[in-house]
Amino acid sequence: xxxxxxxxxxxxxxxLGTVSRVLNNSDHISPETRKKVLDAxxxxxxxxHAFARGLAKQKTNILSIIVPFFTxxxxxxxxxxxxxxxxxxxxDLVLYNVEKNNRLNSVLDKVLNGKLVDGVILISxxxxxxxxxxxxxxxxxxxxxDSYHPGVDxxxxxxxxxxxxxxxxxxxxxxxxxxxxxxxxxxTPAKIRLEGYxxxxxxxxxxxxxxxxxxxxxxxxxxGFSREAGYSAMKRLLMLGEDRPTAVFISSxxxxxxxxxxxxxxxxxxxxxxxxxxxxxxxxxxAIGLSTMRQPMFEMGEMAVDILLKRISGQISxxxxxxxxxxxxxxxxx
Amino acid sequence: xxxxxxxxxxxxxxxLGTVSRVLNNSDHISPETRKKVLDAxxxxxxxxHAFARGLAKQKTNILSIIVPFFTxxxxxxxxxxxxxxxxxxxxDLVLYNVEKNNRLNSVLDKVLNGKLVDGVILISxxxxxxxxxxxxxxxxxxxxxDSYHPGVDxxxxxxxxxxxxxxxxxxxxxxxxxxxxxxxxxxTPAKIRLEGYxxxxxxxxxxxxxxxxxxxxxxxxxxGFSREAGYSAMKRLLMLGEDRPTAVFISSxxxxxxxxxxxxxxxxxxxxxxxxxxxxxxxxxxAIGLSTMRQPMFEMGEMAVDILLKRISGQISxxxxxxxxxxxxxxxxx
DNA sequence: TATATATCTGGAAGGGCTTCCAATAAAATA
DNA sequence: TATTTTATTGGAAGCCCTTCCAGATATATA
Numbered sequence: 105x106x107x108x109x110x111x112x113x114x115x116x117x118x119x120l121g122t123v124s125r126v127l128n129n130s131d132h133i134s135p136e137t138r139k140k141v142l143d144a145x146x147x148x149x150x151x152x153h154a155f156a157r158g159l160a161k162q163k164t165n166i167l168s169i170i171v172p173f174f175t176x177x178x179x180x181x182x183x184x185x186x187x188x189x190x191x192x193x194x195x196d197l198v199l200y201n202v203e204k205n206n207r208l209n210s211v212l213d214k215v216l217n218g219k220l221v222d223g224v225i226l227i228s229x230x231x232x233x234x235x236x237x238x239x240x241x242x243x244x245x246x247x248x249x250d251s252y253h254p255g256v257d258x259x260x261x262x263x264x265x266x267x268x269x270x271x272x273x274x275x276x277x278x279x280x281x282x283x284x285x286x287x288x289x290x291x292t293p294a295k296i297r298l299e300g301y302x303x304x305x306x307x308x309x310x311x312x313x314x315x316x317x318x319x320x321x322x323x324x325x326x327x328g329f330s331r332e333a334g335y336s337a338m339k340r341l342l343m344l345g346e347d348r349p350t351a352v353f354i355s356s357x358x359x360x361x362x363x364x365x366x367x368x369x370x371x372x373x374x375x376x377x378x379x380x381x382x383x384x385x386x387x388x389x390x391a392i393g394l395s396t397m398r399q400p401m402f403e404m405g406e407m408a409v410d411i412l413l414k415r416i417s418g419q420i421s422x423x424x425x426x427x428x429x430x431x432x433x434x435x436x437x438x
Numbered sequence: 439x440x441x442x443x444x445x446x447x448x449x450x451x452x453x454l455g456t457v458s459r460v461l462n463n464s465d466h467i468s469p470e471t472r473k474k475v476l477d478a479x480x481x482x483x484x485x486x487h488a489f490a491r492g493l494a495k496q497k498t499n500i501l502s503i504i505v506p507f508f509t510x511x512x513x514x515x516x517x518x519x520x521x522x523x524x525x526x527x528x529x530d531l532v533l534y535n536v537e538k539n540n541r542l543n544s545v546l547d548k549v550l551n552g553k554l555v556d557g558v559i560l561i562s563x564x565x566x567x568x569x570x571x572x573x574x575x576x577x578x579x580x581x582x583x584d585s586y587h588p589g590v591d592x593x594x595x596x597x598x599x600x601x602x603x604x605x606x607x608x609x610x611x612x613x614x615x616x617x618x619x620x621x622x623x624x625x626t627p628a629k630i631r632l633e634g635y636x637x638x639x640x641x642x643x644x645x646x647x648x649x650x651x652x653x654x655x656x657x658x659x660x661x662g663f664s665r666e667a668g669y670s671a672m673k674r675l676l677m678l679g680e681d682r683p684t685a686v687f688i689s690s691x692x693x694x695x696x697x698x699x700x701x702x703x704x705x706x707x708x709x710x711x712x713x714x715x716x717x718x719x720x721x722x723x724x725a726i727g728l729s730t731m732r733q734p735m736f737e738m739g740e741m742a743v744d745i746l747l748k749r750i751s752g753q754i755s756x757x758x759x760x761x762x763x764x765x766x767x768x769x770x771x772x
Numbered sequence: 773t774a775t776a777t778a779t780c781t782g783g784a785a786g787g788g789c790t791t792c793c794a795a796t797a798a799a800a801t802a
Numbered sequence: 803t804a805t806t807t808t809a810t811t812g813g814a815a816g817c818c819c820t821t822c823c824a825g826a827t828a829t830a831t832a
Contacts, residue, residue: 106553108788119812124790132810151551155492156788159817164489166532180514187535196554198500198532201521217485219440219818220530331725361725388722391665391695442818453782458820466780490818493787553788 185405267300334359519739601634668693
């Protein structure tokens with residue numbers, strides 16, 4: 105069934121080492137020999153056996169990417185960014201979806217010891233010190249995206265600054281009662297965005313009032329970054345009646361979508377009764393006019409692969425830490 | 439660096455064949471021997487080398503999924519559905535993203551000859567007869583999702599019926615001028631949905647009027663299934679002035695989102711001035727109250743993997759063709 | 773007790789490739 | 803022309819497993 109390098113060698117009338125050499129573009133091959141081999145390959149429609157090659161080379165040309173639940177556009181954009189260079193450099197991409205945090209360890213173990221991949225991209229999840237050490241020890245490159253660890257390459261958003269900018273903008277618009285809808289604080293971005301929110305209040309001389317902070321409920325798959333969670337969080341804020349905030353910074357656009365629905369259900373208008381700024385700039389935000397903090401997802405994905413490939417090929421040695429500052433996109437909700 | 443089966447054999451004081459047998463749960467292993475081996479594995483933290491195993495077994499435990507540009511939620515939902523059984527059965531998933539149609543062939547070639555994967559899932563793209571034959575000849579299972587070929591397992595939506603139901607509903611609501619915004623007809627679903635639209639008109643005694651049909655522009659990555667394309671298509675429909683349709687069936691929700699924006703910009707109201715029904719029921723449709731035809735994406739993904747795995751293990755032999763009829767979800771736009 | 777049968781185990785062969793070493797041929801130099 | 807040097811080439815060894823065959827041991831049967 106499968107045509108192997110031996111068949112090619114026989115047809116071309118050369119040794120198998122020679123075939124392998126033209127396959128790998130090694131030098132020291134005479135043009136005539138190369139042509140003979142190429143012709144034979146063409147004739148037999150030969151394609152190298154990926155696993156055999158991987159075994160011999162100790163290199164698989166596969167990268168893995170670990171994402172938490174495919175929740176929305178954030179990851180899609182990232183994936184698009186990641187795909188681009190991967191395809192170009194003839195790598196394959198294996199996808200691990202971690203729905204529950206405890207599964208992360210088993211995926212990391214698999215990736216570490218299975219010798220299936222040449223490198224890994226870990227998205228939006230934090231890496232424990234033990235694993236960071238283990239990756240370094242095994243010399244398996246890993247890069248973090250939307251997460252940070254001092255010991256490995258990381259690309260991350262300045263969440264604190266982003267939240268700060270959004271909150272400050274709301275305050276500077278004249279709002280006195282500026283609330284926040286955040287996700288579960290066990291999510292690092294959520295925790296840090298809260299810090300930014302508080303910092304902005306403080307800088308503007310507003311004391312933090314816990315009744316204006318609502319933490320979205322988590323469900324089995326989202327840590328509170330969901331439409332439903334945003335909806336019910338806003339409902340809770342609206343229960344404050346006349347004392348409700350006149351502006352709300354929301355920790356993700358997807359929650360903001362739910363929150364907007366809740367506001368409309370109360371027959372309140374946006375931004376007149378309540379102004380809103382979200383976070384992420386997912387594709388739908390533009391369609392619904394949602395003001396938000398844009399994260400350069402595509403770019404981060406692209407850069408992450410770039411660094412990962414360089415790391416794999418040993419082209420860089422020093423640690424690479426890059427931070428992105430989210431950009432305020434003003435639309436119609438504030 | 440890497441601990442191999444030889445190390446385990448040595449530590450356990452057994453032959454390597456024995457180690458392999460306990461790894462693969464073969465029978466004819468005495469409980470004591472098994473324990474010794476298991477202990478050694480534990481002690482060394484041994485994990486089998488995926489590529490070596492794949493080479494020896496001629497089976498990789500990897501499935502590949504080929505998707506056209508990650509455009510939106512349709513594919514996310516599908517991916518979620520696919521992930522579930524894949525994880526459970528310890529397969530890995532490699533993702534190929536086909537942005538341009540001509541790249542499909544090169545991906546298929548790679549998948550066919552590279553021996554990297556045990557099976558493939560092809561989404562929303564049609565398979566040519568030549569490739570269908572080649573897959574069968576090479577005995578590499580492939581299943582189509584949201585697409586159809588008589589020679590391979592297929593899961594598909596009854597697009598014609600779906601479009602028919604949507605259009606008929608609009609007509610039965612009393613609308614006389616029912617338009618359609620479709621995507622490029624080179625996309626099979628788009629072509630077939632148009633047929634359903636026409637069939638409904640005909641059944642209700644309305645003659646098809648080409649000025650009420652607008653084909654969305656395609657951009658480099660979407661065949662017209664995009665927000666921008668829906669927006670400008672609706673703009674064109676609105677240029678008809680008073681003669682414009684009072685109801686429009688739109689071939690995807692994402693286009694409908696753009697179309698709704700166009701309508702609102704003209705200060706027209708939905709559904710009073712123009713009623714709308716989309717197609718897909720993406721996550722945002724509920725948030726914006728869009729009536730639509732729901733496709734069971736998650737379920738299709740799940741079933742596709744199920745069948746694929748059964749096919750790989752030889753548990754089924756006859757061809758599997760399953761069609762899903764989309765369900766009309768009535769919300770606020772009609 | 774001798775023999776047949778069932779159970780368990782070791783290890784060679786093989787899966788398809790790369791890489792290295794040695795060998796040969798061709799070209800350059802003395 | 804004889805001797806180096808250089809450019810090519812063939813093929814064995816090795817990457818890490820699984821599988822099959824044969825041998826060893828234990829158990830059942832005559």
